[in-house]
Amino acid sequence: MLESLIFTIFNGVLYGMLLFMLASGLTLIFGMMGVLNFAHASFYMLGAYFAYQVSVFAGFWAALFLAPLGVALIGALTERYGLRQVHQHGHVAELLFTFGLVYVIEEVVHLVWGRTPVNYQVPEALDFTLFTLFTTDFPAYRAFMLGVAIFMFVGIFLLLTKTRIGQVVQASLSHPDMVGALGHNVPRVFTLVFAFGCALAGLAGVIAGNYFITEPGMAWNMGPIVFVVVVFGGLGSLGGALVGSLIIGLAQTFAVQMTFSIASVLADMGLAISEDAFLSGFWFLELSRIGPMLPYLLLVLMLIFRPRGLMGTRAD
Amino acid sequence: MLEVKGLHAFYGKSHILHGVDMNIGKGEIVSLLGRNGVGRTTTCKSIMGLVEPVGNITYNGEKISGMEPHQIAHRGIGYVPEDRLIFPGLTTRQNLELGMKKSGQEGRWKLDDAYKLFPRLEERAETPAEVLSGGEQQMLTMCRTLMGDPELIMIDEPTEGLAPQIVKQVGEFLEQIASSGMSVLLIEQKLSIALKVSQRLYVMGHGEIVFEGTPSDLEANESVRKEWLEV
Ligand SMILES: Nc1ncnc2c1ncn2[C@@H]1O[C@H](COP(=O)(O)OP(=O)(O)OP(=O)(O)O)[C@@H](O)[C@H]1O
Ligand SMILES: [Mg+2]
Numbered sequence: 162m163l164e165s166l167i168f169t170i171f172n173g174v175l176y177g178m179l180l181f182m183l184a185s186g187l188t189l190i191f192g193m194m195g196v197l198n199f200a201h202a203s204f205y206m207l208g209a210y211f212a213y214q215v216s217v218f219a220g221f222w223a224a225l226f227l228a229p230l231g232v233a234l235i236g237a238l239t240e241r242y243g244l245r246q247v248h249q250h251g252h253v254a255e256l257l258f259t260f261g262l263v264y265v266i267e268e269v270v271h272l273v274w275g276r277t278p279v280n281y282q283v284p285e286a287l288d289f290t291l292f293t294l295f296t297t298d299f300p301a302y303r304a305f306m307l308g309v310a311i312f313m314f315v316g317i318f319l320l321l322t323k324t325r326i327g328q329v330v331q332a333s334l335s336h337p338d339m340v341g342a343l344g345h346n347v348p349r350v351f352t353l354v355f356a357f358g359c360a361l362a363g364l365a366g367v368i369a370g371n372y373f374i375t376e377p378g379m380a381w382n383m384g385p386i387v388f389v390v391v392v393f394g395g396l397g398s399l400g401g402a403l404v405g406s407l408i409i410g411l412a413q414t415f416a417v418q419m420t421f422s423i424a425s426v427l428a429d430m431g432l433a434i435s436e437d438a439f440l441s442g443f444w445f446l447e448l449s450r451i452g453p454m455l456p457y458l459l460l461v462l463m464l465i466f467r468p469r470g471l472m473g474t475r476a477d
Numbered sequence: 478m479l480e481v482k483g484l485h486a487f488y489g490k491s492h493i494l495h496g497v498d499m500n501i502g503k504g505e506i507v508s509l510l511g512r513n514g515v516g517r518t519t520t521c522k523s524i525m526g527l528v529e530p531v532g533n534i535t536y537n538g539e540k541i542s543g544m545e546p547h548q549i550a551h552r553g554i555g556y557v558p559e560d561r562l563i564f565p566g567l568t569t570r571q572n573l574e575l576g577m578k579k580s581g582q583e584g585r586w587k588l589d590d591a592y593k594l595f596p597r598l599e600e601r602a603e604t605p606a607e608v609l610s611g612g613e614q615q616m617l618t619m620c621r622t623l624m625g626d627p628e629l630i631m632i633d634e635p636t637e638g639l640a641p642q643i644v645k646q647v648g649e650f651l652e653q654i655a656s657s658g659m660s661v662l663l664i665e666q667k668l669s670i671a672l673k674v675s676q677r678l679y680v681m682g683h684g685e686i687v688f689e690g691t692p693s694d695l696e697a698n699e700s701v702r703k704e705w706l707e708v
Contacts, residue, residue, distance in 0.1 A: 325580045332564040332575055338527050339562040344550035344578040344625055 164295040169418050170411070175303060177410025178310035182365035183383065184390040184402040185317055186358025192334040192397030193354055196244060196255050200262035201362055202384035207266065208232050208363030209370025209379065210274055213281035221284035221371075229363040236359025240352045263380065270377050278376035306368045313361065314403070321399070330354060334397060386413075389456040393463050395473020404471055409456050416452030423448075478503045478660060479524070479554075479629055484532035486516070486523045493519045495684040496532070501629060501662055506655045508663045508671035510706060511681035517664045518559055520681070521631045525549055525556045536629075551578065555627030559634040559664070561618040565607035569598055572606045572617055576624030584626025585657075591620035594650055612643035619650060629660040636667055648674070668706065672696065680705050 187201045211228035212221075219227075239262070247258045282288075283302045291301040321327035329350055333340045341347040366379075373379070386409065394405025424434045424444040434444050463470060479501040486494040493516050501507045509517050523530035526546040534542040541549050550556075564572050573591055577583060592599035595616040601609060606617060615635055622630060632651070636644040644667075651674050655661055665671040671678060672692040680688035680701060688701045695701065 325574075328567060328571055328575060331566050332572075335565055336562040338546065339558060339564075340575070341546035342525050342527060342550055342556045342558075343576055343621070344547050345575075346545075346547045348545070 164297060165418065167294065168297055168299075169414055171299075171303075173411035173414035174407065175307050175310070175410075176414055177407040178307060178314070179365055179369055180387060180390050180410050181403055181406035182310055182313055183362045183387040184394070184406050185314075185399060186361045187387055188391045188394070188397055188399060188402045189330070189334075189354055190358045191391070193330065193337065194244075194248075194351055195252060196248075196259070197396075198358075199256065199259040199384070200239075200266060201358070202380040202387055203263050203266040204232050204236060204359040204362040205366040205369075205383055206270065206375075206377070206380040207235065208366025209281065209375040210270060210279070210366075211363070212367040212370055213274075213279050213375055216281065216284075221286075225364075225367055228367045229360040232363025232366075233356040233360035237352050237356035239359075240355035244355070245348065245351075263384070267377055267380065274377075276377060278374045281371045281375040283371045302372060306372065309364070309368050313364065317361075317399070326350070326353070386456055389460045392460055392470055393456075395470030398470070398472040401470055401472030409459070412455055412459070413452055416455050417449050419448035419452075421448060422446055478505075478537060479662075480533075480535045481520075481524065482533040484520070484523055484530055484534065486519050486528050486530060488519075488528075493684055494523065497681070497684070497686055499679055499686060499689075501660050503628075504658050504660055505677065506651075506661045506663065506675045508665055508675040508678045509681060510665060510668070510671055510678060512705065513666075515681045516684045517681055518633055521556060521633055521662070521664065524631065525554065527556075550625060550627075553628035555622040555625055555630040557619050557622045557630065557632040557635065559637065561614045563606045563609070563614050563617060565605070567606055568603050569606050569609065569617055570602040573598075573621050573624050576621035578625050583624070586620075586623045586626055588624075591623065594620065594653065595646070612639050612646075615639060615643070615647065616650075619647075623654070627659065629662065630654065631662040631664070633664045634666065635663075636665070636670065644670075668702075 183201060183205055187198060190196055190198050190201075208228050211231045212224040215224035215227050243258060243262075244255060247254050287302045287305050289301050290298040291304050292299050321331060329340060329345050333347060333350055337347050340350075370379070390405040390409050391402055393409065394401030394403070422445050424441075427434055427444075434441070436445070438444060481497055481499045484494055484497040485492070497516075497520055499507075499509075499520075509520065511517050519528055522528040524534055524541075526541070526544055526549045530542040532542065533540065536549075536552050536554065539552065541552060541554075544552075564575065567575070570588070573588060574580075592602075597613055598616055598620060601613060606614070609617060619632065619635060635647050635651075639647065648670055651661065651663065651670070655674060661674075663671060663675060672695070675692060677689070677691060678695055679686050680695070682705045687705055688695065688698065690698070
């Protein structure tokens with residue numbers, strides 16, 4: 162019991178930090194530009210594919226640096242020559258633009274790498290068991306993923322609070338017009354933030370693509386959940402994105418572990434429910450099967466009872 | 478130095494400015510007066526590039542209408558907005574530093590000058606700016622723009638809603654920057670302050686300039702004051 166609890170917490174935190182690498186960029190982009198970027202998880206997928214491609218020629222370590230850079234470049238071009246033009250036509254146009262982008266990127270991936278998963282593997286240097294606690298092995302690559310995620314988190318925090326560009330970004334979160342009137346090139350800051358957010362998503366793809374699977378559906382698997390995190394935590398709030406990531410990461414990981422049903426719990430308490438009782442499908446449903454629904458349930462409840470999210474400042 | 482000719486401005490379909498003409502000379506203190514909602518703020522924002530200007534605006538002979546706000550700021554125009562727009566999450570000092578156009582590059586106005594003008598800002602230097610009082614925020618927003626070392630500063634209703642003793646401080650501030658040789662475009666409701674500090678005044682009514690002259694011209698012209706200023 163203790164063993165599985167420790168590992169579940171560990172895995173939940175790891176999954177949460179991975180979510181945060183996507184959620185932080187998404188929420189910053191929204192906070193500054195008001196753009197809800199539906200294609201954010203597509204940049205995560207691009208990161209994984211770029212890493213696969215680079216690692217074929219130059220190995221994993223080169224991919225770790227080059228793939229996020231490549232994604233950042235594509236992000237910068239997307240903002241500069243796509244979003245910025247569309248921006249004049251309002252938020253609905255922007256939303257539709259990023260929505261279209263999801264499909265464009267997916268089709269490009271189909272064309273270049275095919276419809277089946279590519280063989281992107283954990284590097285040999287990290288493919289060993291770091292330690293064994295009780296009876297469960299803990300892979301070294303998991304520790305590496307966690308390390309990268311924590312490193313990124315500290316990096317973002319220092320960048321935003323200790324550097325001038327970070328302060329310009331923070332100021333632009335509340336009054337971008339005023340930042341421009343003080344002489345800062347706000348459109349360029351937008352491009353940088355967009356590219357940076359894409360690079361973070363790309364990096365998440367690099368370290369997760371080989372641990373999970375690199376395939377054309379991975380953007381769809383990750384996209385909605387990142388949206389849940391960001392809305393749940395409060396759109397535009399980095400602190401909210403962190404808390405939201407960890408809560409959703411832990412909640413989902415725990416839910417998957419719950420192999421008992423309400424009926425089995427009641428049976429333990431001496432209240433047996435017969436197989437043909439009213440709504441028996443519900444009573445005998447394993448709670449783990451609710452896991453995938455849980456984040457969306459939280460999202461819907463949050464929107465009803467606290468629309469600005471846990472730590473968001475916007476009322477709308 | 479600044480010349481505005483036939484300036485029109487729109488918010489969506491509503492036509493706000495109907496051909497505004499005005500100019501400001503080097504080192505001149507000019508006030509733009511008028512009742513609520515006549516378009517004074519919109520005039521400022523059009524000059525700053527925050528609202529798209531239709532018409533011709535030149536600054537030191539260069540056409541600035543159509544430029545981005547940051548380009549206009551780098552030409553030497555500063556803007557102090559009426560809603561103050563303090564950056565929350567940053568301290569007072571960080572707000573002031575963001576007024577500098579390059580990191581750590583102080584112009585003729587230094588952090589210490591801001592603290593000298595308003596000692597209160599130095600006391601509050603490490604305080605998150607969003608918890609400052611209204612008067613302190615007004616001091617901060619004016620000094621933040623000063624840090625960018627503008628040649629012409631546009632100040633939109635700096636005394637609105639402030640206690641009399643802070644209004645007095647703001648008045649002294651205006652006299653100080655005026656004596657430094659900076660040009661000022663002051664937007665005001667309070668006729669007393671405008672008459673005292675400015676060399677020339679414009680009165681705006683319904684998106685047009687309806688009067689231009691010196692303070693004594695305006696004091697002599699009772700009909701303009703009755704029709705366009707008094708409530
Ligand atoms: N963002 C906006 N969208 C639509 N209409 C606006 C907007 N901002 C201002 N207006 C309208 O434009 C007109 C001029 O506004 P402006 O803010 O320039 O007036 P003002 O002279 O500065 O008055 P005051 O500051 O006392 O409100 C007003 O009728 C106002 O309702
Ligand atoms: Mg106004």
